[in-house]
Amino acid sequence: MLKLQPMAWLGRFDDFNETHEIIKKSTVPNKFNMNTFKTNTNTNQGHVQVQSRSNFRQKGYCSISNINSNMQTVSVIGIIIGKDGPKAIISKKGGHERHLLTLTVRDAPDAFINVTCWGGQEYIQALSSELSIGAVVEIKDANIQNKSQNASDDKFKPWTPSTCQLNVSDNQGSILLYDANNVSDYAQFLHIPTKANNDFYTLEDIQANGTNLQGEHVNILAAIKKIWPLREILTKTGKKTIKQDIYLCDETCQSFTLTLWGNCTEYVQSWLPMDTVIFAADVRINFNEFRSTMVACTDSKTIITTCPETSEAYSLLEFIKTQNSVFRSGDMDFQGNPGNNDPDIQSISKVLTVKQIKGLLSSLSEECVEYTVIYAFLSQFDIDGEDKNILQNICSKCKKPVYEETSFICGNPNCSGGDFEMFGNTSVNIDYRINVNLSDHTGTLEYCHTPPQIAEQILGIKPKEFQKLPNSQKTNLKWNFLLERVKAVLKMKKLKRGLYLQVLELNKVGAGQLLEHGFSDV
Incomplete structure (x- = not known):
């Protein structure tokens, strides 16, 4: 089978700059809910303002794009766009256990860097609990390491345009939540993909390539079709982790499974079925024997951009809106409604x-x-x-699920369910x-x-x-x-x-x- 290739990208960010200028000047209104991860963005008549890096530069802090291996330590401010860990490894030198947490931090559209935090179990666990995707952090006196000194950086960590990575430990440097007045200015960087806007596979391309893509990392632009419940999993090594299955769709495919592992489930808090588009960078493709189809899953390299501010994402969202009833009708059974044409059970x-x-x-x-x-x-x-x-909350009229995150507004366009409150309103029912x-x-x-x-x-x-x-x-x-x-x-x-x-x-x-x-x- 011929292996399809996405549009080639030469590793330059020319298209990023071009896209950002389009976003600033375009008359296309902002179609996405930008209050992602409980942060706010600056808007001007419905348009996204992508601010220059100089607006964020603080005294004593360095822009990520200016970090180089000739520097020993650096202090930066940025927003967390990716998180992996906490993890424990055995030190090659002393043979003792070391704990780490990896963050990907961004301070500009084309500038983001990996930060590895090292320390004891208690320190790393506390850090992981405090720092989530979408949080703005202040990193002080971090050690700088050239990527070429660590071959595993590109293999096991998200791709970044920086030639360096940062290291912080419990006795060198610090990382804290940033709470200055301009903290909301960083939220815009959550909506810019970490790869070129056109560097992605369609869901049909992935299925057509089949096992040719087994184990490969690819980028996906797709809409959220269905969100399955979060589950706790015990791995073969005895470690507990969490996973969540998501059904995606695009112009070429009505349903494709993406499995989120660990910290990647943090992205889901702002997603709405048939109303959210994502750009998933570096998801791993596998063949699922049970489903007999290709599926995607996140790993330590994955970065997901929610509601990407790109023309490709806008076009997909418009298409999904026109196909809403068609796509949902194919999932009637998933909402718990038995088919009308089922034969008698006894037969x-x-x-x-x-x-x-x-x-x-x-x-x-x-x-x-x-x-x-x-x-x-x-x-x-x-x-x-x-x-x-x-249990799930459902609209008492059409029986579709309604969610607290959306104030219990029924998303069924053919239903007049309206707005509901969690308590004191009989229009919201509970179902299994x-x-x-x-x-x-x-x-x-x-x-x-x-x-x-x-x-x-x-x-x-x-x-x-x-x-x-x-x-x-x-x-x-x-x-x-x-x-x-x-x-x-x-x-x-x-x-x-x-x-x-x-x-x-x-x-x-x-x-x-x-x-x-x-x-x-x-």
């Missing part, structure tokens, strides 16, 4: 194993729907975690949002979506009553079902991202019923 009798269900990926045509019965164990049923991962895993002797089906009404039938309790239960009762309720033998009726649909599974019915069964269907090893 579904074909029994398959997990392995056979996964095998359907190679035979089902896109958008084709199949129904099956599976006898298995309920291997994941997390109903005693955080409420936000189990539960995914389960089903396992048999051949494998596991992950992320089987359980529509709200099915979840209520299984639990035997309404969402509002469930919300009031103490965690101990939720845990007891979970263990009434977790690892129990069940018979599940599934609806299967092949989408571009892979196979989508929806639970139409789920009931406990005895060992005898499993034996009848040849599942003696379950």
Whole structure:
């Protein structure tokens, strides 16, 4: 297969300067919500003002673009656009454990640099808790290191135009939150991509290249289609981390999975489905065997720009607005609404194993729907975690999700739901949002979506009553079902991202019923 290449970029920032001049002079209004990460930007009649570096230069501080290896220490002010860690490594010299946190800090459209903070576990943990993406920081007396002295800089850290990197430790230099009057001036740099505006793959290009892109880092410009709940993961090495799946879309593809790991989940706080465009620089491309498709994930090199101020992003946003109802209609099942054309449950009798269900990926045509019965164990049923991962606020009129971050305004253009308050207004309802895993002797089906009404039938309790239960009762309720033998009726649909599974019915069964269907090893 021919490997498609994005438009070539020569490593110069000429197009950055050109784009910034366009933004300053353009009559195109600012279409994005610029209050990202709880910061503000200066606007003039709806236009973004990209200020010159001299406006930010403070006495005693150096501009990032002026940092060079002939300097020993430097002090800078900038906004955090990327964060990785905290991490622990074993020192090659003393063999003791060292802790570090890496930040990418920016003070101009074309000037950003990596800063590594070193120290004891307590110091680094405290620093990580205090410093988040979007925070403006004051870095004093940082040591300067030439990138060429550390080969891992480009391999494991975000790309930067600077030839140097900075080092701060608990006994050399300092890094603090910056709280001067001009702190809001730095927010504009959150909306300028760290790569050239046209240096990206379309989602269709990634799928077309297939495994030719396996393990490669690419840039993506796409809109947020759906945000899945945050999950805590235990890695193979026993470390706890967090991940969050995001569905993206663009002019070429209706759904593509991006998995955010660790600190990259901080970006999500300002994202709205079908209303936010992102430029994701250096995401890693992999083939997902379960979904049988290419997916993207963040790593230590990734920098994500929310609502990029570029003409390409504006065009994509306009397109998404025109396709809103089309894209959302394809995800009706994800909102928990069962299909109107589903057959009677009693008529579904074909029994398959997990392995056979996964095998359907190679035979089902896109958008084709199949129904099956599976006898298995309920291997994941997390109903005693955080409420936000189990329950959701929905519009009482159209049943679409509404969010506190948007003042509970219904985003459905065909609904007159209006503005809601969290309490004291019956127009906001609470519903279940539960995914389960089903396992048999051949494998596991992950992320089987359980529509709200099915979840209520299984639990035997309404969402509002469930919300009031103490965690101990939720845990007891979970263990009434977790690892129990069940018979599940599934609806299967092949989408571009892979196979989508929806639970139409789920009931406990005895060992005898499993034996009848040849599942003696379950």
